[in-house]
Amino acid sequence: xxxxxxxxxxxxxxxxxxxxxxxxxxxxxxxxxxxxxxxxxxxxxxxxxxxxxxxxxxxxxxxxxxxxxxxxxxxxxxxxxxxxxxxxxxxxxxxxxxxxxxxxxxxxxxxxxxxxxxxxxxxxxxxxxxxxxxxxxxxxxxxxxxxxxxxxxxxxxxxxxxxxxxxxxxxxxxxxxxxxxxxxxxxxxxxxxxxxxxxxxxxxxxxxxxxxxxxxxxxxxxxxxxxxxxxxxxxxxxxxxxxxx
Amino acid sequence: xxxxxxxxxxxxxxxxxxxxxxxxxxxxxxxxxxxxxxxxxxxxxxxxxxxxx
Numbered sequence: 001x002x003x004x005x006x007x008x009x010x011x012x013x014x015x016x017x018x019x020x021x022x023x024x025x026x027x028x029x030x031x032x033x034x035x036x037x038x039x040x041x042x043x044x045x046x047x048x049x050x051x052x053x054x055x056x057x058x059x060x061x062x063x064x065x066x067x068x069x070x071x072x073x074x075x076x077x078x079x080x081x082x083x084x085x086x087x088x089x090x091x092x093x094x095x096x097x098x099x100x101x102x103x104x105x106x107x108x109x110x111x112x113x114x115x116x117x118x119x120x121x122x123x124x125x126x127x128x129x130x131x132x133x134x135x136x137x138x139x140x141x142x143x144x145x146x147x148x149x150x151x152x153x154x155x156x157x158x159x160x161x162x163x164x165x166x167x168x169x170x171x172x173x174x175x176x177x178x179x180x181x182x183x184x185x186x187x188x189x190x191x192x193x194x195x196x197x198x199x200x201x202x203x204x205x206x207x208x209x210x211x212x213x214x215x216x217x218x219x220x221x222x223x224x225x226x227x228x229x230x231x232x233x234x235x236x237x238x239x240x241x242x243x244x245x
Numbered sequence: 246x247x248x249x250x251x252x253x254x255x256x257x258x259x260x261x262x263x264x265x266x267x268x269x270x271x272x273x274x275x276x277x278x279x280x281x282x283x284x285x286x287x288x289x290x291x292x293x294x295x296x297x298x
Contacts, residue, residue: 034270042263043249053253060266100273107269111262118258216270223277230284240292243285 010087013238016229019222026219033212040205048202057115059206063213064107068136069171071101071217075143076168079161088232089225091157094164095147096224100217102140109133120184128177129185136174139167153232 041059048055075097082090112130113123124130143160150156178187189197196203233239252259 038263042259047253052255054255054258056252056255056259057262060262064266064269099276103269103273107266110265114258114262114265118255220273220277223281227277227280227284230281230288234288234291239288243289244292 010085010089012089012092012229012233012236015089015092016226016233019226019229023219023222026215026222030212030215030219033208034216037205037209037212040208045202045205051119054115054118055202057111059209061108061111061115062206063209064104064111065133066210067213067217068101068105068108068133069174070214071097071104071221072136072139072164073168073171074221075101076164076171079157079164082157083161083165088157089229091161092225092228092232093221094161095157096221096228098140098143098147100220100224102137102144104213104217105133105137105140109137125184127184128181129174129183132170132174132177135170139163139170143167 037059041056045056047053075094078090078097079094081087082094109130112133116125117123143163146163147156147160150159177183178185198206230239250256250260
Protein backbone atom coordinates (compact mmCIF):
# COMPACT_ATOMS: atom_id res chain seq x y z
CA UNK A 1 0.00 0.00 0.00
CA UNK A 2 1.16 3.47 -0.81
CA UNK A 3 1.52 5.49 2.38
CA UNK A 4 2.70 8.77 0.86
CA UNK A 5 -0.73 10.35 1.42
CA UNK A 6 -0.37 9.62 5.13
CA UNK A 7 2.99 11.36 5.33
CA UNK A 8 1.82 14.24 3.20
CA UNK A 9 -1.09 14.68 5.54
CA UNK A 10 1.35 14.79 8.42
CA UNK A 11 3.43 17.52 6.79
CA UNK A 12 2.57 20.78 8.63
CA UNK A 13 2.74 23.17 5.61
CA UNK A 14 0.61 20.80 3.56
CA UNK A 15 -1.99 20.42 6.32
CA UNK A 16 -1.98 24.18 6.94
CA UNK A 17 -2.81 24.92 3.30
CA UNK A 18 -5.26 22.04 2.94
CA UNK A 19 -7.13 23.15 6.07
CA UNK A 20 -7.33 26.70 4.74
CA UNK A 21 -8.79 25.49 1.45
CA UNK A 22 -11.32 23.21 3.15
CA UNK A 23 -12.75 25.64 5.73
CA UNK A 24 -15.33 27.37 3.46
CA UNK A 25 -16.40 24.00 2.01
CA UNK A 26 -17.46 22.93 5.48
CA UNK A 27 -18.53 26.26 6.96
CA UNK A 28 -21.08 27.35 4.33
CA UNK A 29 -22.93 24.03 4.02
CA UNK A 30 -22.94 23.93 7.84
CA UNK A 31 -24.57 27.37 8.03
CA UNK A 32 -27.20 26.45 5.42
CA UNK A 33 -28.00 23.07 6.99
CA UNK A 34 -28.24 24.44 10.52
CA UNK A 35 -30.56 27.25 9.36
CA UNK A 36 -32.72 24.74 7.45
CA UNK A 37 -32.72 22.25 10.34
CA UNK A 38 -33.68 24.97 12.78
CA UNK A 39 -36.58 26.12 10.62
CA UNK A 40 -37.73 22.53 10.19
CA UNK A 41 -37.38 21.80 13.90
CA UNK A 42 -39.00 24.93 15.28
CA UNK A 43 -41.66 25.59 12.63
CA UNK A 44 -42.38 22.60 10.39
CA UNK A 45 -42.14 19.64 12.79
CA UNK A 46 -45.40 18.84 14.60
CA UNK A 47 -45.50 19.10 18.41
CA UNK A 48 -44.85 15.89 20.33
CA UNK A 49 -47.97 14.15 21.65
CA UNK A 50 -46.50 13.97 25.17
CA UNK A 51 -43.97 16.79 25.39
CA UNK A 52 -45.76 19.37 23.24
CA UNK A 53 -43.38 21.99 21.91
CA UNK A 54 -40.88 21.29 24.69
CA UNK A 55 -39.47 18.42 22.65
CA UNK A 56 -38.01 20.93 20.15
CA UNK A 57 -34.98 21.32 22.41
CA UNK A 58 -33.85 17.99 20.96
CA UNK A 59 -32.89 19.81 17.73
CA UNK A 60 -29.99 21.49 19.51
CA UNK A 61 -29.50 19.08 22.42
CA UNK A 62 -28.93 15.82 20.52
CA UNK A 63 -26.53 17.26 17.90
CA UNK A 64 -24.53 18.98 20.69
CA UNK A 65 -24.34 15.72 22.63
CA UNK A 66 -23.29 13.89 19.47
CA UNK A 67 -20.49 16.42 18.87
CA UNK A 68 -19.35 16.17 22.49
CA UNK A 69 -18.75 12.43 21.99
CA UNK A 70 -17.48 12.61 18.41
CA UNK A 71 -14.98 15.37 19.28
CA UNK A 72 -13.63 13.34 22.18
CA UNK A 73 -13.28 10.20 20.06
CA UNK A 74 -11.52 12.16 17.34
CA UNK A 75 -9.26 13.77 19.93
CA UNK A 76 -8.31 10.37 21.38
CA UNK A 77 -7.73 8.79 17.95
CA UNK A 78 -5.59 11.64 16.64
CA UNK A 79 -3.69 11.81 19.95
CA UNK A 80 -2.98 8.07 19.60
CA UNK A 81 -1.79 8.55 16.01
CA UNK A 82 0.46 11.37 17.23
CA UNK A 83 1.83 9.21 20.00
CA UNK A 84 2.40 6.08 17.92
CA UNK A 85 3.75 7.64 14.71
CA UNK A 86 5.26 10.73 16.39
CA UNK A 87 3.22 12.88 14.09
CA UNK A 88 3.09 16.52 15.20
CA UNK A 89 0.19 17.38 12.90
CA UNK A 90 -1.96 14.70 14.56
CA UNK A 91 -1.27 16.22 17.98
CA UNK A 92 -2.27 19.60 16.55
CA UNK A 93 -5.61 18.12 15.46
CA UNK A 94 -6.15 16.52 18.89
CA UNK A 95 -5.44 19.81 20.67
CA UNK A 96 -7.85 21.62 18.33
CA UNK A 97 -10.72 19.22 19.07
CA UNK A 98 -10.61 19.83 22.83
CA UNK A 99 -12.01 23.36 23.25
CA UNK A 100 -14.73 22.81 20.63
CA UNK A 101 -15.72 19.48 22.18
CA UNK A 102 -15.77 21.01 25.66
CA UNK A 103 -18.09 23.81 24.54
CA UNK A 104 -20.54 21.42 22.92
CA UNK A 105 -20.50 19.32 26.09
CA UNK A 106 -21.59 22.49 27.92
CA UNK A 107 -24.31 22.99 25.30
CA UNK A 108 -25.52 19.39 25.69
CA UNK A 109 -25.58 19.63 29.49
CA UNK A 110 -27.17 23.11 29.54
CA UNK A 111 -29.93 22.34 27.04
CA UNK A 112 -30.54 19.01 28.80
CA UNK A 113 -31.01 20.83 32.10
CA UNK A 114 -33.40 23.34 30.49
CA UNK A 115 -35.39 20.44 29.10
CA UNK A 116 -35.26 18.49 32.38
CA UNK A 117 -36.86 21.24 34.46
CA UNK A 118 -40.34 21.08 32.84
CA UNK A 119 -40.17 17.37 31.88
CA UNK A 120 -38.58 15.74 34.92
CA UNK A 121 -39.28 18.53 37.39
CA UNK A 122 -35.59 19.09 38.06
CA UNK A 123 -32.60 20.61 36.31
CA UNK A 124 -30.23 17.93 37.43
CA UNK A 125 -30.24 14.35 38.69
CA UNK A 126 -27.24 12.15 39.47
CA UNK A 127 -28.30 9.83 36.73
CA UNK A 128 -25.80 7.58 34.86
CA UNK A 129 -26.16 9.41 31.52
CA UNK A 130 -26.00 12.89 33.03
CA UNK A 131 -23.12 12.04 35.34
CA UNK A 132 -21.09 10.41 32.57
CA UNK A 133 -21.59 13.48 30.36
CA UNK A 134 -20.40 15.68 33.23
CA UNK A 135 -17.32 13.45 33.58
CA UNK A 136 -16.77 14.00 29.85
CA UNK A 137 -16.65 17.76 30.48
CA UNK A 138 -14.11 17.23 33.28
CA UNK A 139 -11.98 15.07 30.96
CA UNK A 140 -11.95 17.86 28.39
CA UNK A 141 -11.07 20.43 31.06
CA UNK A 142 -8.35 18.14 32.44
CA UNK A 143 -6.91 17.71 28.95
CA UNK A 144 -6.93 21.48 28.29
CA UNK A 145 -5.53 22.24 31.74
CA UNK A 146 -2.76 19.66 31.41
CA UNK A 147 -1.71 21.05 28.03
CA UNK A 148 -1.56 24.61 29.30
CA UNK A 149 0.38 23.56 32.41
CA UNK A 150 3.26 22.02 30.42
CA UNK A 151 5.33 24.56 28.56
CA UNK A 152 7.28 22.26 26.25
CA UNK A 153 4.82 21.49 23.41
CA UNK A 154 6.17 17.99 22.76
CA UNK A 155 5.87 16.97 26.40
CA UNK A 156 2.42 18.55 26.54
CA UNK A 157 1.45 16.54 23.45
CA UNK A 158 2.58 13.25 24.93
CA UNK A 159 1.16 13.75 28.42
CA UNK A 160 -2.20 15.03 27.20
CA UNK A 161 -2.41 12.25 24.59
CA UNK A 162 -2.20 9.63 27.34
CA UNK A 163 -5.02 11.37 29.23
CA UNK A 164 -7.14 11.58 26.07
CA UNK A 165 -6.64 7.88 25.29
CA UNK A 166 -7.37 6.69 28.84
CA UNK A 167 -10.44 8.93 29.03
CA UNK A 168 -11.96 7.53 25.83
CA UNK A 169 -13.38 4.69 27.95
CA UNK A 170 -15.98 7.25 29.05
CA UNK A 171 -17.37 7.61 25.50
CA UNK A 172 -19.11 4.20 25.32
CA UNK A 173 -20.17 4.70 28.94
CA UNK A 174 -22.05 7.87 27.95
CA UNK A 175 -23.42 6.24 24.83
CA UNK A 176 -24.69 3.02 26.44
CA UNK A 177 -25.47 4.33 29.94
CA UNK A 178 -29.18 4.50 29.11
CA UNK A 179 -29.16 0.83 28.13
CA UNK A 180 -26.84 -0.57 30.82
CA UNK A 181 -28.38 1.12 33.82
CA UNK A 182 -31.73 2.38 34.93
CA UNK A 183 -31.49 5.89 33.58
CA UNK A 184 -34.20 8.51 33.66
CA UNK A 185 -32.75 9.74 30.37
CA UNK A 186 -34.69 8.39 27.44
CA UNK A 187 -33.18 5.70 25.22
CA UNK A 188 -31.84 6.64 21.77
CA UNK A 189 -34.48 7.34 19.12
CA UNK A 190 -32.16 7.89 16.17
CA UNK A 191 -28.64 6.62 16.83
CA UNK A 192 -29.51 2.98 17.10
CA UNK A 193 -29.82 -0.11 14.98
CA UNK A 194 -33.08 -0.65 13.19
CA UNK A 195 -35.70 1.93 12.42
CA UNK A 196 -35.65 5.26 14.25
CA UNK A 197 -38.53 5.52 16.70
CA UNK A 198 -39.61 9.02 15.75
CA UNK A 199 -41.67 10.03 12.75
CA UNK A 200 -40.15 11.43 9.57
CA UNK A 201 -41.45 15.03 9.89
CA UNK A 202 -39.72 15.17 13.29
CA UNK A 203 -36.70 13.16 12.25
CA UNK A 204 -35.74 14.97 9.04
CA UNK A 205 -34.82 18.32 10.67
CA UNK A 206 -32.90 16.41 13.34
CA UNK A 207 -30.83 14.53 10.77
CA UNK A 208 -30.15 17.82 8.96
CA UNK A 209 -28.98 19.31 12.27
CA UNK A 210 -26.68 16.33 12.90
CA UNK A 211 -24.98 16.84 9.53
CA UNK A 212 -24.87 20.62 9.97
CA UNK A 213 -23.30 20.43 13.43
CA UNK A 214 -20.75 17.87 12.22
CA UNK A 215 -19.71 20.12 9.33
CA UNK A 216 -19.55 23.09 11.70
CA UNK A 217 -17.29 21.09 13.99
CA UNK A 218 -15.01 20.24 11.06
CA UNK A 219 -14.77 23.90 10.04
CA UNK A 220 -14.00 25.04 13.61
CA UNK A 221 -11.34 22.37 14.07
CA UNK A 222 -9.73 23.19 10.71
CA UNK A 223 -9.38 26.87 11.66
CA UNK A 224 -7.94 25.88 15.04
CA UNK A 225 -5.57 23.36 13.43
CA UNK A 226 -4.12 26.16 11.30
CA UNK A 227 -3.50 28.27 14.42
CA UNK A 228 -1.96 25.27 16.24
CA UNK A 229 0.37 24.51 13.32
CA UNK A 230 1.51 28.13 13.11
CA UNK A 231 2.33 28.20 16.82
CA UNK A 232 4.23 24.93 16.64
CA UNK A 233 6.09 25.78 13.45
CA UNK A 234 6.90 29.40 14.24
CA UNK A 235 10.61 28.73 13.78
CA UNK A 236 10.12 26.94 10.47
CA UNK A 237 11.23 28.64 7.28
CA UNK A 238 7.91 28.06 5.46
CA UNK A 239 6.06 30.07 8.13
CA UNK A 240 8.53 32.96 7.96
CA UNK A 241 8.37 32.95 4.18
CA UNK A 242 4.59 32.78 4.14
CA UNK A 243 4.02 35.70 6.52
CA UNK A 244 6.63 37.97 4.94
CA UNK A 245 5.37 37.50 1.40
CA UNK B 246 -46.36 34.76 15.82
CA UNK B 247 -47.07 35.08 19.54
CA UNK B 248 -48.28 31.46 19.49
CA UNK B 249 -44.96 30.48 17.97
CA UNK B 250 -43.04 32.44 20.60
CA UNK B 251 -45.09 30.86 23.39
CA UNK B 252 -43.92 27.36 22.31
CA UNK B 253 -47.01 25.77 23.81
CA UNK B 254 -46.01 26.91 27.29
CA UNK B 255 -42.41 25.76 26.96
CA UNK B 256 -40.98 29.16 25.94
CA UNK B 257 -38.96 29.31 29.17
CA UNK B 258 -37.08 26.15 28.18
CA UNK B 259 -36.99 26.24 24.39
CA UNK B 260 -35.70 29.79 23.85
CA UNK B 261 -32.96 29.72 26.52
CA UNK B 262 -31.81 26.39 24.98
CA UNK B 263 -31.61 27.96 21.54
CA UNK B 264 -29.85 31.05 22.94
CA UNK B 265 -27.33 28.90 24.82
CA UNK B 266 -26.51 26.68 21.84
CA UNK B 267 -26.25 29.49 19.29
CA UNK B 268 -24.33 31.63 21.76
CA UNK B 269 -21.83 28.78 22.11
CA UNK B 270 -21.66 28.36 18.32
CA UNK B 271 -21.04 32.11 17.85
CA UNK B 272 -18.41 32.13 20.55
CA UNK B 273 -16.64 29.13 18.98
CA UNK B 274 -16.52 30.85 15.60
CA UNK B 275 -15.11 34.03 17.17
CA UNK B 276 -12.60 32.12 19.33
CA UNK B 277 -11.31 29.95 16.45
CA UNK B 278 -10.83 32.95 14.16
CA UNK B 279 -9.22 34.97 16.92
CA UNK B 280 -6.83 32.11 17.65
CA UNK B 281 -5.73 31.96 14.00
CA UNK B 282 -5.37 35.74 13.76
CA UNK B 283 -3.20 35.94 16.87
CA UNK B 284 -1.03 33.04 15.66
CA UNK B 285 -0.52 34.83 12.34
CA UNK B 286 0.29 38.12 14.07
CA UNK B 287 2.78 36.33 16.32
CA UNK B 288 4.43 34.65 13.31
CA UNK B 289 4.65 38.00 11.52
CA UNK B 290 6.17 39.68 14.54
CA UNK B 291 8.79 36.96 14.83
CA UNK B 292 9.59 37.09 11.15
CA UNK B 293 10.04 40.86 11.33
CA UNK B 294 12.42 40.95 14.29
CA UNK B 295 14.01 37.70 13.12
CA UNK B 296 14.60 36.33 16.60
CA UNK B 297 14.51 32.61 17.15
CA UNK B 298 14.98 31.97 20.84
